[in-house]
Amino acid sequence: MIPKVAARGSDVAGLLRYLYGPGRREEHSNPHLIAAWDSARPLAKLEPLIGGQGRVEVRALARLLEQPVHCGQYPPAQPVWHCSVRNHAADRILSDGEWAHVAREMVAGAGLAAHGDTRAVRWVAVRHAVDHIHIVATLVRQDGATVWLPKGLWRRCQLTARRLEIQYGLRRVGPPDYTGHRYPDSVEISEAVRAGRSGTLREELRGRVRVAAAAAGTEDEFFDVLGGSGVLVRLRTSDHAGQACGYAVALPGVRTAAGQPIYFGGGRLAADMTLPKLRMRWSVASQVPPGSPRPAVNRHARVTALRQAGQAAQDAARAVGDSARSDGNGVQATMVAAADLLVTVARAYERDWCGPLHRAADYFDRAARGRYGWVAAPTSRSQELRAHARLIWLMGRVSGDDDAYAALRLVLQLGRLADAIAQLRAAQLRLHQARDARIAGLALRRVAAGGRATVAVTATSRPTPARTGGGGRRTRHGGHL
Template structure:
């Protein structure tokens, strides 16, 4: 079972597609087989969208997936599809959200779900692809279906729908008059045949064999000269703009990647032939022993000769001389007096005393301010407790007594003002509800139903708000 997940904004378009003619496969007898929303398809879609609109900040609140089966599983009845859909929704955690399952073919169904549940809570779609795969695996085992993991052990990327449609227009594919597979599948077969025929013969033989069977090849070599792999194409395989379509080897088949391909055909044809014909007799070991370390082929400046000699020495059981590495030249360390190397930019040893002096002056200033604040606090405490006397202190205490006597009146005025503001706010809200309800009373029943209300409910709202 394969679960193909998509996400969108509205369920109306999804249900219109499910109950429409279809774009690729003809939709036969579209019908709802499961779900928790009832009504006509359009009513179901609107109910799902109505719930999704409760969270307007979500850009894609509609979650869609198609559950498809291979031909080996046969045609399941609607009741079994309903059971599968219900279990799948439960495994995904969407039971409390409005959802519906539509079937319009023999081998698959479409599930449309709102990620906003009936209570207005947003349901997470985190790791939904992995959760869908796990749910599908469990349903395959429970219903005795063919496991998708066994069916889709892809030997290479599969031909997708858009590529298959383009191949049909070029006269290829299963429905074409001539029995010609799509280009990607034909490339996979031809390149594998040439690979097997060129086993151990090197890149030149492999590329020549591809040219003989009509496959154009392009080597992908990095700027450093390293071989990264091949790209293939067939004559006449072009895109909509007329450009030749080149496909990387890894996109044709996994076993045609360069890491696997070079082990079959051989990275270097000369090295492969030398390895095949390399003698492993005593003469070789004797010649290896007789050669001095200064003249040893394993230390040659020629990379190919050095690698071949090292391999022969290892095959003969001889120790390969170690290469002498040139001694690195000592790097001159810049002097500490260099301003770019000093810590904290330009701060150096000669600047530290000045920084210390400035810090001490700042500390002295802070200490003076702290003593002034303490003196002011002692004075204010004496005035508040009556320890400090004088005409201004007596005036201050008299003013404080007046404020204390007026406090209940001030608090009562503040409370009354808050009550007036709350009453005005409530009256404005009631007026707004009355105007809305009074205007809806004269609407038709269909428009009131679209708004989720009725004439009786609006008359009651108008009476209550009035």
């Protein structure tokens, strides 16, 4: 359950007109009131009328909500408070009565209208979809006192939502763990849909940079791998030293209307992909020295490398499983290095950047990353895993039955490591990462068993429901829908 508090406004009628209207993409269906302030008249009498030409007349309801504002002592310039509360798509559909209870709990938890306070602010809850509601309130009490929103309002709403998730058996969101990427905006998603790509430009570049960071042992190799994968690289140098202090990447086939490449800096891709944080990965020399000759590439050598990596992944799974007795920094470094190993295996096994292993690697990476982009200090185990990742990259693509079998054995061991990470994240109450680790583990086991991993692509568009008329609202005599 996700509560989202919008910016305060001043136009109650305009907001109600939008909530009762068809929506920007005809997505509003059956808009109607489900709850209102304690001293309100019955909902049937508050429900807006349908006038001529099917227009919803919300002025009467807006005037009722605005009465305390007009009579208040020192009303604020922007007295309209708006909050939407949305459930996950996999949750059961709540009834109007259940959503009404959610609305009452949310306004009480936000400090706007305590239970039983008949002189509190006036508010209404509108439902125009099966999975969410909108709460509209005016920030002047009925006794004329202005309500000043308390500090930590966002946190209060989140705590209320967490309690309601448990009460109704909904999907638990969990407290924020500050490990997520910046969500793509509507422009990026629309551009990806028009271009027929399964992910946005930012997500594709993030995946290519992740592969290059895992495959490289030095900064120069990192930029060489990026250039070899067809990525445009632009360096940013410091003024006083003339050394590189940052980078930006772009795809040559994606350009602006003026014909310029669309660059994304490392920090805009992920918090741990800035150049200083990537240098921390390469601060300790890997077991394959930089600049050393390329290892012999044949099927026997590739099988040996994959088997050794599988043993290292098995040891890492055991270490993460025993993490209650292990150093936290070492476990974090191990998990991130294992994510690097998985992404190089995915690149060696699949030719498609959007294949099931690549998508599983993305979930694995989300489960392994540290908060706020924290990069743990390297350990001997993380160095070993990264050395195996770099070696698998240098060995090239999997091309035969023997090395494919060894690669799938390695994938299975990484699936068991994902299960251990899920248990660790659940014990840490980092529920988002625990869920991502479970998804990655399930997908990896299916790939190892020869099945197809059912991992959803990142850039998706939700279908727009068909608009329905009426919506249970009262119709003025002589009017029509």
